[in-house]
Amino acid sequence: MSNLEHIKEFKDLYSSKIEGIDSPDFVQEIRKKSIEAFTSKGFPNRKNEDYKYTDIESVFNKNIHKVTEPRETEVKLEEIFKCDVPDLDANAITVLNGFYYSPNGEMLKTFDNGVIVGSLAAAINEYPDIVSKYLNELCKDSKESLVSLNSAFLQDGIFLYAPKGAVIDKPLQIVHLMMDASDIMAQHRNLFVFEQGAEGKVVICDHSLSPANFITNSVTEIIAAEKSNVEVIRMQNEHNESKQFTNTFVKQRKDSKVVLNTLTLHGGVVRNNVFVDMIDEDCENYTYGLYLADRNQHVDNFTYINHAKPNCVSNQLYKGIMDDEATGAFTGRIYVAKDAQKTEAYQNNNNILLTDDARMRSKPQLEIYADDVKCSHGSTSGQLDEDALFYMKARGIGDKEARMLLMFAFAQEIISKISIVPLYERVHDLVEKRLRGELSRCNNCMMNCKA
Amino acid sequence: MLKIEDLHASIDGKEILRGINLEINPGEVHAIMGPNGSGKSTLSSVIAGRDIYEVTHGKITFDGVDLLELSPEERACAGVFLGFQYPIEIPGVSMVNFMKTAVNEHRKYKNQDPLSASDFLKLMREKKELVEIDSKLTNRSVNEGFSGGEKKKNEIFQMAMLEPKLAVLDETDSGLDIDALRIVANGVNKLKTSENATVVITHYQRLLDYIVPDFVHVLYKGKIVKTAGKELALELEEKGYDWIKREF
Numbered sequence: 001m002s003n004l005e006h007i008k009e010f011k012d013l014y015s016s017k018i019e020g021i022d023s024p025d026f027v028q029e030i031r032k033k034s035i036e037a038f039t040s041k042g043f044p045n046r047k048n049e050d051y052k053y054t055d056i057e058s059v060f061n062k063n064i065h066k067v068t069e070p071r072e073t074e075v076k077l078e079e080i081f082k083c084d085v086p087d088l089d090a091n092a093i094t095v096l097n098g099f100y101y102s103p104n105g106e107m108l109k110t111f112d113n114g115v116i117v118g119s120l121a122a123a124i125n126e127y128p129d130i131v132s133k134y135l136n137e138l139c140k141d142s143k144e145s146l147v148s149l150n151s152a153f154l155q156d157g158i159f160l161y162a163p164k165g166a167v168i169d170k171p172l173q174i175v176h177l178m179m180d181a182s183d184i185m186a187q188h189r190n191l192f193v194f195e196q197g198a199e200g201k202v203v204i205c206d207h208s209l210s211p212a213n214f215i216t217n218s219v220t221e222i223i224a225a226e227k228s229n230v231e232v233i234r235m236q237n238e239h240n241e242s243k244q245f246t247n248t249f250v251k252q253r254k255d256s257k258v259v260l261n262t263l264t265l266h267g268g269v270v271r272n273n274v275f276v277d278m279i280d281e282d283c284e285n286y287t288y289g290l291y292l293a294d295r296n297q298h299v300d301n302f303t304y305i306n307h308a309k310p311n312c313v314s315n316q317l318y319k320g321i322m323d324d325e326a327t328g329a330f331t332g333r334i335y336v337a338k339d340a341q342k343t344e345a346y347q348n349n350n351n352i353l354l355t356d357d358a359r360m361r362s363k364p365q366l367e368i369y370a371d372d373v374k375c376s377h378g379s380t381s382g383q384l385d386e387d388a389l390f391y392m393k394a395r396g397i398g399d400k401e402a403r404m405l406l407m408f409a410f411a412q413e414i415i416s417k418i419s420i421v422p423l424y425e426r427v428h429d430l431v432e433k434r435l436r437g438e439l440s441r442c443n444n445c446m447m448n449c450k451a
Numbered sequence: 452m453l454k455i456e457d458l459h460a461s462i463d464g465k466e467i468l469r470g471i472n473l474e475i476n477p478g479e480v481h482a483i484m485g486p487n488g489s490g491k492s493t494l495s496s497v498i499a500g501r502d503i504y505e506v507t508h509g510k511i512t513f514d515g516v517d518l519l520e521l522s523p524e525e526r527a528c529a530g531v532f533l534g535f536q537y538p539i540e541i542p543g544v545s546m547v548n549f550m551k552t553a554v555n556e557h558r559k560y561k562n563q564d565p566l567s568a569s570d571f572l573k574l575m576r577e578k579k580e581l582v583e584i585d586s587k588l589t590n591r592s593v594n595e596g597f598s599g600g601e602k603k604k605n606e607i608f609q610m611a612m613l614e615p616k617l618a619v620l621d622e623t624d625s626g627l628d629i630d631a632l633r634i635v636a637n638g639v640n641k642l643k644t645s646e647n648a649t650v651v652i653t654h655y656q657r658l659l660d661y662i663v664p665d666f667v668h669v670l671y672k673g674k675i676v677k678t679a680g681k682e683l684a685l686e687l688e689e690k691g692y693d694w695i696k697r698e699f
Contacts, residue, residue: 392549394499394523395553398556
């Protein structure tokens with residue numbers, strides 16, 4: 001199937017399954033504009049500089065069922081899915097194949113401090129005033145065709161609303177699950193709104209629970225109003241037959257602080273885009289990523305940090321360990337606008353390649369139009385330090401253990417940024433297991449498939 | 452304890468050691484001196500098992516075992532310790548984790564159970580006091596940001612933790628001020644027993660004021676060209692190496 005035929009397939013699917021859904025006008029409007037945008041853009045091919053290293057076209061060029069309605073689940077998810085972070089004291093909610101999954105029928109939960117958490121589909125109907133104000137605001141002008149595709153089929157996902165001054169005391173844990181006997185593509189949309197002075201932490205866990213081929217197209221919008229404080233950690237742990245595309249948009253207002261941390265432990269093809277827009281002064285943004293890839297896995301991280309106003313600080317650090325024939329890419333862009341004086345913006349990408357066949361392509365980029373800024377960018381790709389290995393061996397530490405210590409030390413710099421202690425400890429263990437080769441993509445799944 | 456016989460070693464095809472013979476017994480302190488480029492550091496690296504050097508001839512036995520057959524980590528566990536001339540910084544690996552792993556690998560080698568966390572910390576505390584190392588240093592990553600003196604003290608601390616039978620200290624005195632030199636030398640002296648042996652590789656006689664050797668060897672052009680008592684060190688200090696160079 002050619003790109004054009006494939007675009008037509010989505011267009012037809014939109015006409016037959018989405019157009020007729022009875023949704024409020026603002027949602028219909030978003031979908032309508034987005035299917036037009038998607039149709040004109042098509043899938044990015046590798047001639048597109050930003051997609052040079054990840055072949056989106058061929059991923060979508062397969063006959064795969066596109067999920068457009070919630071799955072009737074005959075199994076109880078809570079019985080087959082065991083969370084990787086059992087000690088995390090969090091409010092956990094689940095999205096199954098793109099749709100909110102509630103074990104007890106409750107679709108939205110409102111807390112005493114006014115915080116609302118739950119299904120985006122339910123929120124669209126129950127809180128149209130809030131949702132219409134923010135939904136699609138950050139991505140309406142995105143040139144990413146997968147974002148347009150997501151918006152065209154926009155139905156459900158997670159809605160999180162923290163009103164002015166609200167502090168979300170327990171982290172919100174969102175578990176995105178993919179499960180089906182046959183190959184499927186699913187899309188979901190998350191909208192997190194932190195009003196003035198609101199604070200909260202969100203943990204997103206991406207998992208696959210059955211061995212089929214999966215494509216996930218995920219879009220998350222994060223609105224951080226004045227003086228808000230937000231941390232979003234994403235743990236990607238899907239199997240090798242999965243393709244995962246995530247687009248995360250962040251808009252920051254004055255004095256806000258946002259920390260993003262993307263930990264890719266497993267996945268077939270993973271592409272994460274992060275777009276941060278600091279549109280007021282005195283914002284802080286920290287964007288981190290860790291990716292551990294082996295076999296034929298492919299992980300591509302792309303960031304765009306926009307310093308539109310003066311006195312903002314941003315720091316990006318992405319680190320990766322590539323084994324076997326794994327391939328990876330990092331493209332980081334810092335944009336400093338003309339009047340964004342006193343900007344501090346840093347970016348670093350470090351990689352360890354464990355084999356001759358592993359590949360990493362790194363493009364750190366700065367685009368600066370102001371003249372009074374502190375900015376730096378850098379990238380390294382190399383092997384484990386032979387001198388350090390010998391030093392450890394000379395103290396009696398065996399080759400395997402010495403390598404392990406070095407790799408773990410390398411990864412630790414990212415893990416240590418996680419401020420949720422039980423999660424930090426668990427990730428610590430998961431990364432150690434992953435590096436030791438003990439963490440199978442299936443060990444959190446009781447189905448014991450062989451994928 | 453250690454017996455080196457007609458040892459030849461080269462790096463990138465260039466022969467550095469050209470027939471070393473050396474025997475070290477328990478309770479002895481040996482000093483190896485010699486001008487730059489004579490092969491002193493190569494000798495210590497070959498003993499420790501650095502694989503960039505190729506042993507082309509000869510043998511090294513340690514307690515009757517062919518040392519050259521052992522991996523660097525096996526040599527360490529068997530009781531060979533190399534004090535590095537330039538200790539390596541390992542960012543992100545904490546001293547505690549590093550030492551705990553090393554101590555427990557030694558214990559595993561001897562079929563002993565790993566130390567409990569509290570026993571390990573107690574051992575660390577004792578050894579830190581013994582070698583007068585600042586307790587803050589052990590809270591940091593291995594050698595990261597340490598001064599030259601702190602790195603060398605840290606080598607002696609590691610030696611204290613691992614209790615080797617044979618310690619080879621490669622230019623441990625280089626870059627040390629007189630106070631640090633005294634602390635390092637005191638550490639070595641305190642760790643000395645009738646069961647273990649020390650090889651001190653040095654440029655200068657100064658260290659030997661503190662660590663008194665039983666034997667002084669002069670290494671030149673990859674061979675031990677002279678062996679005598681501690682008075683040889685004084686003679687070298689006074690006359691330099693030129694007279695030896697002239698002889699060979």
